[in-house]
Amino acid sequence: MKEMTDIHMNEMVEMLQEKLRNAGIKVTHQRLEIFLEVLRAYDHPDADKVFKNVRKRLPTVSLDTVYRTLWLLVEMGILQALGNSREKTRFDVNLDKHHHFTCRLCGEVFDFHNQELSCLNILPVLPDIGKVEQITIEIRGICESCMKKQDQISKKGVSE
Amino acid sequence: MKEMTDIHMNEMVEMLQEKLRNAGIKVTHQRLEIFLEVLRAYDHPDADKVFKNVRKRLPTVSLDTVYRTLWLLVEMGILQALGNSREKTRFDVNLDKHHHFTCRLCGEVFDFHNQELSCLNILPVLPDIGKVEQITIEIRGICESCMKKQDQISKKGVSE
DNA sequence: ATCCTATTTAAGATTGATTACAAATTAGGA
């Protein structure tokens, strides 16, 4: 799917090294190999698959390092994590079309309605991909109540 | 958030009873109480929260029953499960705007681009809710390759 | 009301992903 020349890969790894250095984070061969593995992957590998493949080149790498590195790269905006499997499954009465806003601070989930989202016109069949059965739209951010709390804290910090 | 009168609740419970009976599934007070608990909840509770609250009324209910019932109701289309916490987290190089199509049969994830999705105009601040930081759109369905496999199987079944 | 079967309970074991910890190693500046 994703064509990636060796030259392009080298550029990406150099970019990573620079970002790490700028952030004062050590450039270890583990981190580079783990990043390379995700780059190289045609699919979207899970942590265990990355672990197994990196092990072929670094036989002593630990699963822990793979997890820590992957999430580090996500925090740095270099990778993205698909799905929200770290959260517990929540259950909701299946009423009319509505969407969910999850606060990343308190974890609360709020319903909201949005004309544009509800009227999304996704073809029932995506060419060359498959048949669409379900569209999930999840919005994440900070809820009003948590924003107010943050404001109060930052005001306190300034006034002191 | 979700206003639900007692009358409305009764209607919903009757609807559930009818659906259970039509499906030949026994109407137990456990199932009704668990459904009622999700109905009553202003938020979107996880299984453990449902369990703890139902226990207040049915002190002997087991966690196992709560899980079984919640997923039963999801299968019947009466509840929906938020998030995909049953799947492992996958990692992807964070390139340009693209979306993901997950095949529910083989689990493969495919990238695709969609003008309409990429140009979605969500307000950065949802009134009365909070600040938007991230929009995730996940499409689920059956990929081409799995559809072909299914076709072959059904043709085989007919020709025999 | 009776009977058959689905369902629930209880308590524990299991799975599978993810994270925590102490000890050993290493990157990178002085």
Next chain:
DNA sequence: TCCTAATTTGTAATCAATCTTAAATAGGAT
């Protein structure tokens, strides 16, 4: 090169969720 704090390693723990078994319970068809 040396030093030190950051990082990694290997193992063990955690956590949600599921399964197991056997016994008890309760729907609902007749």
